[in-house]
Amino acid sequence: QVQLVQSGAEVKKPGASVKVSCQSSGYTFTNYDINWVRQATGQGPEWMGWMNPNSGATGYSQKFQGRVTMTRSTSISTAYLELSDLRSDDTAVYYCARSGFGMGVNFDFWGQGTLVTVPS
Amino acid sequence: DIQMTQSPSSLSASVGDRVTITCRASQSISTYLNWYQQKPGKAPKLLIYAASSLQSGVPSRFSGSGSGTEFTLTISSLQPEDFATYYCQQSYNTRAFGPGTKVEIK
Numbered sequence: 001q002v003q004l005v006q007s008g009a010e011v012k013k014p015g016a017s018v019k020v021s022c023q024s025s026g027y028t029f030t031n032y033d034i035n036w037v038r039q040a041t042g043q044g045p046e047w048m049g050w051m052n053p054n055s056g057a058t059g060y061s062q063k064f065q066g067r068v069t070m071t072r073s074t075s076i077s078t079a080y081l082e083l084s085d086l087r088s089d090d091t092a093v094y095y096c097a098r099s100g101f102g103m104g105v106n107f108d109f110w111g112q113g114t115l116v117t118v119p120s
Numbered sequence: 121d122i123q124m125t126q127s128p129s130s131l132s133a134s135v136g137d138r139v140t141i142t143c144r145a146s147q148s149i150s151t152y153l154n155w156y157q158q159k160p161g162k163a164p165k166l167l168i169y170a171a172s173s174l175q176s177g178v179p180s181r182f183s184g185s186g187s188g189t190e191f192t193l194t195i196s197s198l199q200p201e202d203f204a205t206y207y208c209q210q211s212y213n214t215r216a217f218g219p220g221t222k223v224e225i226k
Contacts, residue, residue: 035215037164044207045156045164045217061214062121095163104170105211106154110163 002026004096004111011117017084020114022096029077030054033099035107036070036081038092045095051079052101088120122146124210124218132226139195141221143208148188152212155184155193158220159204167206168193198223 007021022034036048049060051070058070069082079096094114097107123146133139143153151171156164166175168184171191181196195202203225208218 037217044220045158047209047215047217050215061216097163099215103211103213104152105215106166106169106175107156107164107209107215108166108169108175110165113163 002098002109004098004109006094006096006111006114009115009117011119012086014087014118014120016086016118017082018086018116019080019082020094020096020116021078021080022111023076023078024098025077027098029072030074033101033105034070034072034079035097035099036068037095037097037107038090039095039113040089040092043092046092048081050099053077053079083116086116086118088118090116091118092116121214122149122210122212122216124208124216126206126208126218126221128221129219130222130224132224133198134226135198135200137198137226139198139202139223141193141206141223143186143191143193143218145189145191145210145212149210149212151187152210153184153186153191154209154211155182156207156209156217157202157204158207164207195223 033050035050037045053072072079096111098109099105153171155168158164172184205222
């Protein structure tokens with residue numbers, strides 16, 4: 001069965017960086033995009049960007065351009081999200097989610113979420 | 121950027137009620153619209169994709185319709201497990217989510 005398993009909770013100081021991992025199993029890793037979505041407490045999901053595990057191509061939300069990097073290791077079917085220059089308003093649960101490529105995609109499988117806390 | 125809005129932002133309903141939630145896009149997105157259900161502490165769950173296609177395993181009381189700029193999610197007979205927050209998502213260019221509609225028990 002398809003599973004996306006994320007790394008554990010993180011606490012980071014303002015200005016630091018965080019790297020969250022998302023290990024996929026149960027399907028061919030390079031056949032689907034990995035997306036990253038975050039959700040602050042009481043807020044809706046906020047899409048951050050996508051990565052194509054086959055080519056490494058990425059597409060980032062304008063809001064996060066310059067602060068976010070999405071990478072992968074195909075040998076271990078793992079995607080990574082790195083967010084730099086952390087601020088207190090980056091405190092949120094970060095999810096990875098699988099989708100197809102291009103337009104008209106949907107997020108059919110999700111990771112369990114990783115809480116990133118940036119104390120003010 | 122395409123802006124997504126949802127109405128209402130919250131609603132109270134009883135078990136057995138028919139519930140309709142509306143999602144609007146600031147420009148045409150064809151049928152590139154998905155619906156998700158989210159319960160507290162859980163990841164969102166895909167219900168409807170491409171505006172009207174039911175995701176595998178999702179009960180048939182959920183349905184979606186619409187195209188262009190206006191879309192609806194309908195729950196034909198609300199069940200206790202349906203009390204949750206519902207989000208639309210456009211996949212026309214970015215993959216942004218709407219602000220959500222919370223369905224509460226009356």
